[in-house]
Amino acid sequence: MTSSTTTALRRLRSRVRTGSGRAARDGAATDTRPFWERKTLRQMTEAEWEGLCDGCGKCCLNKLQDEDTGALAFTNAACKLLDHHSCQCSDYPNRWDTVPECVKLGPSSVGRLAWLPSTCAYRLLSEGHSLPSWHPLLTGDPDSVHRAGISVRGRVICETTVDDLEDHVVDWEDL
Numbered sequence: 594m595t596s597s598t599t600t601a602l603r604r605l606r607s608r609v610r611t612g613s614g615r616a617a618r619d620g621a622a623t624d625t626r627p628f629w630e631r632k633t634l635r636q637m638t639e640a641e642w643e644g645l646c647d648g649c650g651k652c653c654l655n656k657l658q659d660e661d662t663g664a665l666a667f668t669n670a671a672c673k674l675l676d677h678h679s680c681q682c683s684d685y686p687n688r689w690d691t692v693p694e695c696v697k698l699g700p701s702s703v704g705r706l707a708w709l710p711s712t713c714a715y716r717l718l719s720e721g722h723s724l725p726s727w728h729p730l731l732t733g734d735p736d737s738v739h740r741a742g743i744s745v746r747g748r749v750i751c752e753t754t755v756d757d758l759e760d761h762v763v764d765w766e767d768l
């Protein structure tokens with residue numbers, strides 16, 4: 594990473610309600626697969642969309658982007674609103690009052706966000722992959738993402754304590 598960097602986007606999990614059209618509902622009546630296997634991201638209801646998030650918290654980390662090459666790097670500096678234990682936003686409904694640059698993720702933007710971590714459920718599904726075995730939708734346990742070591746729990750510091758983000762670049766395998 595060179596010195597020509599900019600901090601980038603952070604958090605996703607859109608509140609966008611996506612269209613669950615008639616065809617999708619009719620199809621669902623005879624298809625017993627779980628919604629993430631039988632629906633596209635655009636067909637999901639808001640609750641289904643929200644449920645896809647595994648709660649890893651990695652999209653709340655500050656990222657750096659090289660202005661010359663476009664290369665991205667994650668840091669271990671988390672947004673000041675991130676709860677480091679639950680890995681959830683501590684003020685999600687009002688987050689834009691404090692963090693106006695927080696990014697809203699929607700079905701149409703998933704494919705354009707190169708900084709989504711490789712484990713992110715939205716990215717995985719948009720690229721045609723399956724959900725990983727530790728995903729809470731499969732385990733029925735929200736803590737499974739933490740036990741699998743996929744979340745940021747125990748691995749981050751608050752951005753307010755950081756002087757230079759470039760000193761905090763990380764190269765985790767699960768990014």
Ligand code: SF4
Pocket residue numbers: 605606645646647648649650651652653709710712713714715
């Ligand atoms: S799965 Fe993880 S990276 Fe993706 S939106 Fe949820 S918290 Fe962010």
Ligand code: SF4
Pocket residue numbers: 603604605652653654672673674675676681682683684685688689692695696
């Ligand atoms: S405001 Fe909340 S959702 Fe947005 S980056 Fe910060 S902790 Fe994450």
